[in-house]
Amino acid sequence: MSHTRPSADTPELLRADGLQKSFGTHQVLKSIDLAVRKGEVLALIGPSGSGKTTVLRCLNGLEIPDAGSVSFESGPAVTFDSATTQKKAQVLRTRSAMVFQNYNLFPHKTVLENIIEGPVQVQKRKKSEAITEATELLDRVGLAEKRDAYPHQLSGGQQQRVGIVRALALKPSLLLFDEPTSALDPELVGDVLRVIKELADEGWTMVLVTHELAFAREVADEVVFMDQGVVVERGHPDIVLRAPQNIRTQQFVHRLLNPF
Amino acid sequence: MNIDWNLFLESFWPIVRGGLLGTIPLALISFVLGLAIALLMALMRLSTNRVVSFIARAYISVIRGTPLLVQLFVIFYGLPSIGFTIDPWPSAIIAFSLNVGGYAAEVIRAAILSVPKGQWEAGYTIGMSRTTTLRRLILPQAARVAVPPLSNTFISLVKDTSLASVILVTELFRKAQEIAAFSQEFMLIYTEAALVYWVICLVLSTGQSRLEGRLDRYVAH
Numbered sequence: 187m188s189h190t191r192p193s194a195d196t197p198e199l200l201r202a203d204g205l206q207k208s209f210g211t212h213q214v215l216k217s218i219d220l221a222v223r224k225g226e227v228l229a230l231i232g233p234s235g236s237g238k239t240t241v242l243r244c245l246n247g248l249e250i251p252d253a254g255s256v257s258f259e260s261g262p263a264v265t266f267d268s269a270t271t272q273k274k275a276q277v278l279r280t281r282s283a284m285v286f287q288n289y290n291l292f293p294h295k296t297v298l299e300n301i302i303e304g305p306v307q308v309q310k311r312k313k314s315e316a317i318t319e320a321t322e323l324l325d326r327v328g329l330a331e332k333r334d335a336y337p338h339q340l341s342g343g344q345q346q347r348v349g350i351v352r353a354l355a356l357k358p359s360l361l362l363f364d365e366p367t368s369a370l371d372p373e374l375v376g377d378v379l380r381v382i383k384e385l386a387d388e389g390w391t392m393v394l395v396t397h398e399l400a401f402a403r404e405v406a407d408e409v410v411f412m413d414q415g416v417v418v419e420r421g422h423p424d425i426v427l428r429a430p431q432n433i434r435t436q437q438f439v440h441r442l443l444n445p446f
Numbered sequence: 447m448n449i450d451w452n453l454f455l456e457s458f459w460p461i462v463r464g465g466l467l468g469t470i471p472l473a474l475i476s477f478v479l480g481l482a483i484a485l486l487m488a489l490m491r492l493s494t495n496r497v498v499s500f501i502a503r504a505y506i507s508v509i510r511g512t513p514l515l516v517q518l519f520v521i522f523y524g525l526p527s528i529g530f531t532i533d534p535w536p537s538a539i540i541a542f543s544l545n546v547g548g549y550a551a552e553v554i555r556a557a558i559l560s561v562p563k564g565q566w567e568a569g570y571t572i573g574m575s576r577t578t579t580l581r582r583l584i585l586p587q588a589a590r591v592a593v594p595p596l597s598n599t600f601i602s603l604v605k606d607t608s609l610a611s612v613i614l615v616t617e618l619f620r621k622a623q624e625i626a627a628f629s630q631e632f633m634l635i636y637t638e639a640a641l642v643y644w645v646i647c648l649v650l651s652t653g654q655s656r657l658e659g660r661l662d663r664y665v666a667h
Contacts (some may be wrong), residue, residue, distance in 0.1 A: 248567055272576065279573050290568035294586050294664050304572030307582060356572060410532040 192407065196223040197259060199391050200281075200360055205244050205254035205266075207237075214240050215251065216415040222360070222393060224259075227386045229406035229423070230395045233438060236412040238395045242362050246282045258359070276418065282360040283353035287368050289345040291337040297324070297348050298333040301355045309356070316355070323351045327381050343374030350381055359394040361385065367395060377443025401440050403427045411435045450631060457625045457635060461618060461642055468617025475606045476539050480546025480603075481596075487551035488558060489580075509548025513631065515542050515609050517615070522613040538610040546603055553595045557588035590661040597654035601647050608643075618642060 198208050200373055201406040207215040208389045214237045221229050230238040243249035245256060257263035257441075258281045262297050264274060292300050292397055292414040301320040324330050346366055361380065367375045386392065386405040396402055402409055402423060409418045409426040411434075421430045430436045490502035509517075522537040532540070561584050569579030611620035622639035626632050 246571060248570060272570075276570075276573075276575065277573060281573075284567075286564060286568065286652040288563040288564055290562075290588075292565065292568065292583055294590075303582070304574075308573035308576065338664065352572070 187442060192223045192225040196225060198222065199224045199259050200256070201263075202241075202256045203254055205241065205251045205256075205261075207240055207244065207249060207251050210329075214415050215244070217254070218412075218415075220245075220393075220410070222391060223407075225389045225391055225408045227391075228393045229407050229409045230393065230407060230412060231397070231399065231402060231414035231438075232418075235414075237361050237415045238412050239364055241412070242284075242393060242395050245278070245360075246284060246362060247272070248277045248284070250275055281358060282362055283356045283358035284362040284364065285346070285349050285353050285366050287365040289342075289349040289369075291336070291345055291348055291352070293337050296334050296336055297329065297340070297343060300337070300348060303354045304352070304356045320351070320355055323354055324348075327351055328377075328435065341374060342370045343377045346370065346378045347381055350378070350385075354385075359391060361390055362433035363392060363394040363396070365395050365397065397429055397442065399439065412439065413438070428436075450634060453629055453631055454634060454638060457622075457629075457638060460625060461621050461639055462603055464616060464618040464621030465642055465646060468610075468615060468620070469604060469607050469643075472535075472538055472542065472607045472610060472617060473600070476542035477546055477600050477603055478537050479539065479543035481550055483543060483547030484550035484554050487547060488554035491555050492558065493552065500501055506548050506551050510651065513607055514541070514545050515612070517545060518609055518613055534610070534613050534615045538607070542603060542607065542610075545606075546599060550596060550599050553592050554588065557592035558584060560591045561587045588611075593654070593658055593661060597650070597657075598641075601650055603649065604646060605643060628657065 198221050198441055200220070202218065204219040204362075205215050205218040206213070208244070218237070220228070220239055220241065230241060232238045240249055244251045244254075244266075247256075247264070250272070251266040252268055253266060255263040255265040256278055258278070259280070264278055266275075268387070292303065295303065298317065298320055301323070302313065302316040305316040305319070306313050321330065322334060324333055327350065329344060329347055329351075330346060332340060334347075337348070340348065346369075350366075366382065367378050370378065375398070379398065382392075383401075383405055394402070394406070408420060409423045410417055411426055411430070411432070413434050419430060420436045426429075426435060427439055430439055430441045452550035487502045487505055490498045491506070493499050493502075518538065518541045521532060521541050523535065525532060541556055558580075565583055565587065567578055570576075570585045574582070610617055611623060613618070619639055622635050626635040629635065
């Protein structure tokens, strides 16, 4: 099955307006607007320090923006200012799930316990149900036999696939990926990307921060190139990654495709 | 030197009894209460609220900056003069709990801080509140780090309970003092008391290693 691109009249799932964020005197985000349609895969690319990870973390309130707002389709917009508390941002997290660069699995829990922690403790679903679902998901990513292992007994690629399953088990409407393959050994990257590709083909909505340009070109419906806290260029991957209009995008893409 | 083995054997059970009925319950109760105080103080110390954090800081500073014996005297001999008379046992438990609370607070705070920030974030992103993340994810991981230093605190506490003898609590050392005074065999009886303390601490150390082993099961070796 290949990924069906959402059309222009597909409703928006997530909308972020005017996101601003400073760390000390350094302004990391200078008014970022973003919209993600249902079923859309959006790839955020850009050099280190461009603010792409910060944007992603603002979408689920891990980072509290200094200004701007984030809203999900039906819910009210969460408007941020300097006094916004973590508690207010918690609303956003019920709609999305995140996959981290360093997996952030819970080391004191088995693979299965990692996955059912959210569904059982937060969503108050039946434990037996959660276990059945978790087992199915693990089977899908080829890790059924690892359900009772502890994270440290797994390779990086396996840990990241567990990280993805942990996110899926929450049944979120949006998946956020923060450089999901950047901490992996090169030979393990493929396993993880394959899983993400399958999810895209299934119609999951996702925002993906990545350095894998070839992968972004294959799965993304829209690519957003950021540099120094602003969106420099956005559009169809074939345009942004193959024939970028902006000089900064051109330089970035060229550098990544020709590292030497 | 002539060792009076008869006296040694005769006094053995009374001393051990003092340990079982005095020292061990005193240490256990004080440690549990002390840990509760310590956890509270550690969390207050980590609070972003300056007043709350200051209160915890002041508490820890006072407890660690004054001798345990003096704390014990203030509670047992001092408080009655301002109208609060507390019996020996509760006095000892209050003093030891407060003391453990001060020392263990720093251990627990450091242990909480040793858990990577990503663990908090992972908790938040699966929808957990700060409190649930702390309880379900952070504290279990912090426990692993805290067990060795807290075991030291506990072993010190077991020995420190001998100070309760000066406020008339009948524990191991108080018992030994009575027997020594009666028999005038100071060297024999106090050595015997020391041996019993040592054996208690040996047992506790074994328990510590087993607990550490259990908590280490999820860590790469």
